[in-house]
Amino acid sequence: MVQTPTLASPTVAGKAFVRRQLAASLPPPLATAGILGWLRKNLFGSLSDAILTVVGLAIIVYVVWTVADFAIVRAVTTATTGEACRKPGAGACWPYVTSFWRLFAYGYYPPAEQWRPNVVFALFALLLIPLAIPAAPLKRTNAVLFLIGLPIVAAILLSGGVFGLASVETRLWGGFLVTLIIAVTGIVASFPLGLLLALGRRSNMPAIRFLSVMYIEFWRGVPLITVLFLASNMLPLFLPVGWNVDQLVRALVGVTLFTAAYIAEIIRGGLQAIPRGQYEGAMALGLGYWQMMVLIVLPQAIKIVIPNLVSSFISLFKDTTLVQIVSIYDLLGTIQQSRNDPAWTAPTTSSTGYLVAALIFWTCCFGMSRYSQFIERRLHTGHRR
């Protein structure tokens, strides 16, 4: 401190002060930084925190140990029949999974033709991975191939009947193949539809607004199971005799229309969060309605609702299992069908099958969730004003 009485003003005589050196920043105290600080702050902040930490750890250890004991320690890994799995004390029956994995992957798709779903899986991965990596080049071409090329190629390749490919009816499709088809089609097709509905609901034109509201409220008012059931059993009654819509296509349309209503409401939430000033800024520059929406409003609105959108997509992915009730056997459906096979009947067969289903679903959903968080961070451009 430097006292400078010469500068003292008449009112604060002797109190005047001029800082000559700025105070330097000091490192934080040890107990609040680093691993120790983190532990202390988050896990052992107080007696009740410490008790909760210990109890929580105990529960985690117990659960992990139980699963590992079942799936690894007591597991039956090699066997050609269910005999080994029927022994008392046997854990997960992995030979059951290996003997049925083709069913889980392709359903009843003819084994000689299973290279076709494999090609589709490979194309899907080849196009999706570069699309998901922001730095990968040719985004536009990639997106067109993924959104338009892939569905056409997949439909031709999987159904066959042309180019010398044997025809494979969709009732033979199943397993993870069908899960993936329904989920990806549902996500990709419901998004643009939901987007238009969200804009429609906020439109200035009463007719468009009314139709959008009707659509959204109708589809949100019925359970997905009802939609699938109606599509499967009632639709033929309304179609002219001789007309037929493929069972899988009905399910795809049902899931898409259903999800679009939810997507619409999620995006509407995002639209409402965009300040009026953004619209005015865009309008004042002379941008038209669609330019304003596509360039200014939607990019910001969608960014806000990414967590909700992804929740909806994850939920859709899991809801694909409902198609079982209209006799389409997705991944879970094929597990349900095979777990009662007399050759593999054992106390642990069902648990093993469900464990596999849980692992696959969890991996896909967790992947979506993590990817959405990555995108959110990437799109963050500093605080909004």
Added chain:
Amino acid sequence: MADTALASTASAANAVPAVQIVGVNKWYGDFHVLKEIDLEVAKGERIVICGPSGSGKSTMIRCINRLENHQAGRIVVDGTELTNDLKRIDEIRSEVGMVFQHFNLFPHLTILQNCTLALIWVKKLPKKDAEEVAMQYLKKVRIPEQANKFPGQLSGGQQQRVAIARALCMNPKIMLFDEPTSALDPEMVKEVLDVMIGLAESGMTMLCVTHEMGFARQVANRVIFMDAGQIIEQNEPVAFFSNPQHERTKLFLSQILH
């Protein structure tokens, strides 16, 4: 009327006024927000509009580029009347630049993209040319080095200067300023006003809603005082500040000129 006489002296050279507002009325529900507004702005004229909050001054200038629509009367901008014709409105908007109190920059785009957006999508300029134009105006407002940052990374004064550059990129004939310095930290008001003064000196037609009376004194041809949806008094700045006529104007000036 006094205003037409004043305007005619300034607009002797230019026959078509930049903005012509005749008998404009506007209501928000039952609330009569603009009452029989008559105003003519000549090309190159610089007008400062002041008045208490809720007096309709922002609403009036927002009617000029149709961010608000008026319910009675006529507004003619550079010879084109504002009607419900959407195409005409977009045309007028691309010729009338606007700067807002809260900047209204697009937070998901960089500074450069904020400036080139309308050039590319409205004026259909190739990206390279648009970027050249944008950099030219960013230099003019003295922040070319921030071109690749996002608005959220800039200070308020810098953001407002970007907003001015963004509007200027469209090469507007008229600039509207809606309280451009009201949301700024005191230290940043001057940098924005300096840019506006430079713009005024270049001969731009300007309508500014502001309470920066120093700015009004320095650049305005005319100061307009509004209250309760009406133009109460207008005069050239020296007379306006030294000899206000209306009681309401006197009260207002005594409140803000401490």
